[in-house]
Amino acid sequence: MASKDERSVDELFAELPEKWQRSLEEVGLGLPELRRIAAGPDGMRRVRTILAEFSEATADPRPTRAGWTGYGGATPVWPWARLLLVAVVSVLVSLLSSLFIGKASAFVGLVLGLLVIWVAFKTRDTRGAPVARYVTAAAYLVLVLVGSYFANAWYLQLRGAEQTVTFATPTHQWTHGTRETYCRVRLRDGSVHEVVENKENCADRVGQTTTAVVDPAGHYQPSLGSKSEIGGVLEGYLCLGAAVVLVLAPMTVVFTGRRKRYDRATGTAI
Incomplete structure (x- = not known):
């Protein structure tokens, strides 16, 4: 039988449990990528290092969520996914409350903002995390403050x-x-x-x-003039941009953190 050092990439990968194989594939280190690394300079040593680090991290008895935390220091996904989920739901609740309380829905958004801030600071301190927290909070405030004021204008332009x-x-x-x-x-x-x-x-x-x-449904008060005179177009684009930032900020932290971990594992980090 060949020694461990003489085994091919396929043999080393096949020895891993299927669950571990799927986890490696999720972080971009599946069998095709390991083969590519092995074909490079000092490739097999790098492959064995990757698999050894992964096996050690996966064998850690502390409870983790497969596919949600990565391995060996990769940026956890769940805290940032939770932040995104809480922020989006809070924005929707704030905007929907304008159907009943009008512009006072901004206060609903500010109260829910306390929950968003709390969830934001429950995320792990990784590279870019502080900036992402503040950017996410700023985007959230734009959405609830500007959105609550112009929700009636947007609704009337669409449904009025x-x-x-x-x-x-x-x-x-x-x-x-x-x-x-x-x-x-x-x-x-x-x-x-x-x-x-x-x-x-x-x-x-x-x-x-x-x-x-x-408003045919009677949710919002009438607006004098035609639809073209309602306004709120510039503010709509502002909120659209804030919504994009709200989604991209958490995703960027996770992506850059995992990419950095991948580069370290493959020896391509600068």
Whole structure:
């Protein structure tokens, strides 16, 4: 029987349990890659080092989640996946709450932000982790603050319908010592609603007609003017960019951490 040093890559790989083989493949060190490494300078020694380190790390009695933590110091996936999941769910809850409480949904997002921050600091301190935490938190704040303010505009642009409405008698309230006028319009079905913003002087226009964008489901207040006048386009692109950052920041930390571990294992680290 050939000694361990004389065995081929295929033989060494075949001796590993199937679970270990799958774990190696998940981190990019499957049999094809090991063959490529073995074909290079001092290749078999590097392959044996990789398999030895992997076997030692996998045999560690501490409980781990296969496929979620890597091996030998690779960046754990689950803490960052949990951060991404909590942040996305919190953003969705905040935006959906605007259906019921309007712009006050920003406070819901800020409260949930405490949970996001707590989960962020439960991640492991690996290369790039501090920056990723702050970038993720910043992207989250942009989404909940800007999103809660412009959710009605985006919704009306997507689902709203333009129709002719009639100015109704406005309401008046005292705000910060100032008497504010709140415009109201009567829809075709006879119902009266306050508008999103007081874009026009409506106190002297009771009984006159105008165009407004109306939510057929009744979740959001009507907006005076056409869809093109609603606005929120620039803010929409801002939130779209923040959403991309929110997803990419945790993924980048995991990818760079695992790539660094892979380079060390294969001897290609700079």
